[in-house]
Amino acid sequence: MEAQAIFDTLKGKFGDAVVELKGEGCTPAFVVVVPASVKEIAMFLRDDPAFSFDSLMCLSGVDYKEKFAVAYHLHSMKHRHAIGVKAFLPRETPSIPTVDDVWPAANFQEREAFDLFGIVFEGSKDLRRILLPPDWEGHPLRKDYKYPDFYHGIKV
Amino acid sequence: MVGNADLFVNWSRKSSLWYLLFATACCGIELMQAGASRYDLDRFGAVFRATPRQADLMLVAGTITHKMAERVKRLYDQMPEPKYVISMGSCANTGGPFYKDSYCVVKGVDLVIPVDVYIPGCPPRPEALIDGIMRLQKIIMKKKNVYGAKA
Numbered sequence: 001m002e003a004q005a006i007f008d009t010l011k012g013k014f015g016d017a018v019v020e021l022k023g024e025g026c027t028p029a030f031v032v033v034v035p036a037s038v039k040e041i042a043m044f045l046r047d048d049p050a051f052s053f054d055s056l057m058c059l060s061g062v063d064y065k066e067k068f069a070v071a072y073h074l075h076s077m078k079h080r081h082a083i084g085v086k087a088f089l090p091r092e093t094p095s096i097p098t099v100d101d102v103w104p105a106a107n108f109q110e111r112e113a114f115d116l117f118g119i120v121f122e123g124s125k126d127l128r129r130i131l132l133p134p135d136w137e138g139h140p141l142r143k144d145y146k147y148p149d150f151y152h153g154i155k156v
Numbered sequence: 157m158v159g160n161a162d163l164f165v166n167w168s169r170k171s172s173l174w175y176l177l178f179a180t181a182c183c184g185i186e187l188m189q190a191g192a193s194r195y196d197l198d199r200f201g202a203v204f205r206a207t208p209r210q211a212d213l214m215l216v217a218g219t220i221t222h223k224m225a226e227r228v229k230r231l232y233d234q235m236p237e238p239k240y241v242i243s244m245g246s247c248a249n250t251g252g253p254f255y256k257d258s259y260c261v262v263k264g265v266d267l268v269i270p271v272d273v274y275i276p277g278c279p280p281r282p283e284a285l286i287d288g289i290m291r292l293q294k295i296i297m298k299k300k301n302v303y304g305a306k307a
Contacts, residue, residue, distance in 0.1 A: 131260070132223065132260065133222065133223045140259040140260070145259075147259055151222045152222070152225075152226065154222060154225055154262055154267050154268060155263065155267055156222070156259060
């Protein structure tokens with residue numbers, strides 16, 4: 001299914017929760033959605049037989065300086081089509097519902113986004129740091145991250 | 157007489173450099189290659205040990221992150237004296253390609269544990285590793301360590 005058709009179906013079903021279709025020239029194009037309704041949209045995209053996006057290829061955090069984003073790349077093994085879903089979050093309180101009960105593989109990637117960007121995934125089964133040590137301060141991939149001078153007595 | 161005892165002790169130590177297999181990155185591949193049949197580190201009395209308690213030499217082969225640095229220190233502390241460290245490759249020497257703008261990589265394993273020999277390269281060839289081990293053997297042969305005397 002083409003990105004435009006996916007977007008039209010989502011827009012018809014979820015209304016204002018689906019904002020726009022962007023990314024001409026991107027593969028895949030992506031649908032911008034409201035963060036609060038990302039879980040219902042994810043559940044619909046997975047379960048609807050016309051879509052059956054059964055694979056979450058990638059979940060990434062992005063820092064746009066004035067805001068954050070979470071990008072989901074979905075792929076369907078059955079229909080062999082793909083779509084991106086993106087949600088923009090305010091910089092002060094970056095939080096979004098988790099999708100780890102939609103695609104269990106989301107958990108590790110959400111933990112990575114939490115670890116490196118400080119994006120909070122509400123309702124996550126297990127939201128801990130995954131790469132950095134548990135007592136690390138700050139989130140290093142944020143654009144305004146200040147490097148510490150020492151970590152446990154070793155120069156950073 | 158004392159000189160001869162030193163010679164014997166040092167010769168024994170340099171001829172049985174059992175190294176701790178400690179590979180954290182691609183240098184570990186070259187380390188395995190050096191230990192395998194073509195380059196055959198066994199010729200120098202160097203065989204790998206899987207536990208620090210039986211090892212004389214720690215071959216730090218690869219990138220050391222801050223999370224790993226604490227484990228490196230602990231493994232080093234578990235090794236019995238006398239112990240030596242070879243830092244293998246650019247990452248272990250200085251942080252290598254991660255030197256600038258990396259929050260997680262330690263900029264040289266010598267910030268964590270003392271190092272005897274540095275081997276440059278990214279990664280060093282097995283010949284370079286053998287050269288490093290032979291240099292360490294030369295260092296060991298110069299040690300003054302007869303028991304009772306100050307080292």
